[in-house]
Structure formats: structure tokens, C-alpha cells
Amino acid sequence: MVEIFIVLALLVTFSFVALKYFVKQEDTKTYQYKVKGPIMSAQQTAFYNALKEAVGEHGVIVSKVNMSTIITPKQQANKKQWFIANNLIAKSYFDFVVCDPRTMQVRVIIEYDNGDKLHPGKVERQKLIMQVCKSAGIPLIGASVKLSYQVSKLRRLLAAHIDLIEPEKEVRFCKRCGSPMTIKTAAQGEFKGRRFFTCSRHPACQYTENYNVVFEDENLPLQ
Numbered sequence: 001m002v003e004i005f006i007v008l009a010l011l012v013t014f015s016f017v018a019l020k021y022f023v024k025q026e027d028t029k030t031y032q033y034k035v036k037g038p039i040m041s042a043q044q045t046a047f048y049n050a051l052k053e054a055v056g057e058h059g060v061i062v063s064k065v066n067m068s069t070i071i072t073p074k075q076q077a078n079k080k081q082w083f084i085a086n087n088l089i090a091k092s093y094f095d096f097v098v099c100d101p102r103t104m105q106v107r108v109i110i111e112y113d114n115g116d117k118l119h120p121g122k123v124e125r126q127k128l129i130m131q132v133c134k135s136a137g138i139p140l141i142g143a144s145v146k147l148s149y150q151v152s153k154l155r156r157l158l159a160a161h162i163d164l165i166e167p168e169k170e171v172r173f174c175k176r177c178g179s180p181m182t183i184k185t186a187a188q189g190e191f192k193g194r195r196f197f198t199c200s201r202h203p204a205c206q207y208t209e210n211y212n213v214v215f216e217d218e219n220l221p222l223q
């Protein structure tokens with residue numbers, strides 16, 4: 001019995017010494033690095049440029065933002081659960097984040113679909129992004145590769161979330177009674193937080209209009 005303890009003690013001591021030795025070696029070693037490539041692919045760059053044009057001065061676009069930079073798990077039942085939730089987002093990133101230019105608060109997340117076939121990794125990522133955005137209450141826009149160069153469509157999608165229209169420049173009249181319309185923000189319901197136009201004669205006139213019905217193409221359904 002005693003022998004076993006001695007052997008065990010020796011083993012433990014040995015592993016400690018070995019660990020210390022190797023860790024020290026690692027510490028002093030200087031690794032070499034090289035540039036992997038541009039921060040975005042050519043396709044992503046084209047999309048980014050279209051996005052930049054769509055957003056203009058009304059937002060700041062940040063690319064490849066680690067999820068845990070802007071999101072953190074809510075209080076969980078226990079610490080372990082919190083760490084699991086945190087691990088889920090720690091290694092993942094958002095393709096594009098549009099922020100308010102003054103406060104840098106996150107306004108909308110844009111997930112860029114490069115048109116690749118669906119594979120398990122891609123499905124997992126999409127599920128995670130949808131779940132994370134939904135639970136954190138951040139609007140998410142999925143933009144496919146086809147949207148890349150269509151600035152007007154991007155604008156349409158973005159208009160509900162950021163101030164693309166300068167209210168003093170945008171004068172709109174009620175289609176029912178001809179009175180000027182005012183911009184309001186939905187306080188509740190499915191479209192909470194979204195802006196819309198309402199007739200200045202409200203409640204006498206009930207006419208409302210989507211905030212983003214400014215652009216020619218009306219065929220694109222809102223996401």
C-alpha cells in the first residue's frame with residue numbers, strides 16, 4: 001500500500017516539474033506569424049461597399065465583430081449554464097454590424113449569405129445568429145449575395161432600423177386626406193421599435209404608411 005502512495009507521489013511530483021519546465025519553455029518561445037489575407041473576400045467587399053452607400057452618414061458599419069463584444073448571456077440558473085451560453089457565442093462573429101454614428105449603439109446586424117450550399121456548419125451558424133439576435137432583441141437582416149449591388153433594396157431593409165431619412169428633408173403627405181404626415185415609432189406589437197408615418201390629423205384620419213416605403217421597388221417583402 002505504502003509503495004503505491006510513494007509511486008503516486010513521485011508521479012505527481014514528476015508531472016508538476018515537467019509541466020513547469022514545458023510551460024516555461026513555451027513562455028520564452030517567440031512564435032512567428034504571417035498575414036493570412038485581406039479582411040474580406042472580394043465578394044464581401046462588394047457587399048460592404050453597397051452597404052456603405054446604402055447607410056451613408058447615418059450609420060457606422062463594423063465588420064466581423066465577435067459576438068461576445070456586443071452580447072452577453074443573461075443570468076442563468078447556474079454558473080455552468082452561463083459558461084455554456086458564453087462559449088456558444090465566444091468563438092462566433094457577426095458579419096456586419098450597423099451602429100448609430102453618435103453613440104455606437106448597435107442598430108442592426110447583417111448576416112451576409114455568400115450563396116454557398118447549406119452545410120451543417122452553415123445551418124448551425126444561422127441558427128445561432130437567429131437565436132442570439134432574437135433573444136437579445138437586435139434586428140437581424142439576412143442579405144444574400146444577390147443583394148450585394150442593390151443599394152436601394154438594402155436601404156429598404158435598413159430604413160426600419162436606422163434613420164436613413166432626415167425628417168426635416170422628408171415631407172410626405174397623407175394619401176387619404178392630403179395632410180402632412182409625421183414620423184412615429186411603434187411602441188408595441190410585432191413591429192415594436194420600427195418607425196412609421198402617421199397622418200397629422202390622427203386620430204381623425206387613421207392613414208399610416210411604412211417608414212421605408214420611399215423607394216421605387218415595392219416587391220421585396222420585409223424580412
Ligand SMILES: [Zn+2]
Pocket residue numbers: 174175176177178179199200201205206207
Ligand atoms: Zn390623413
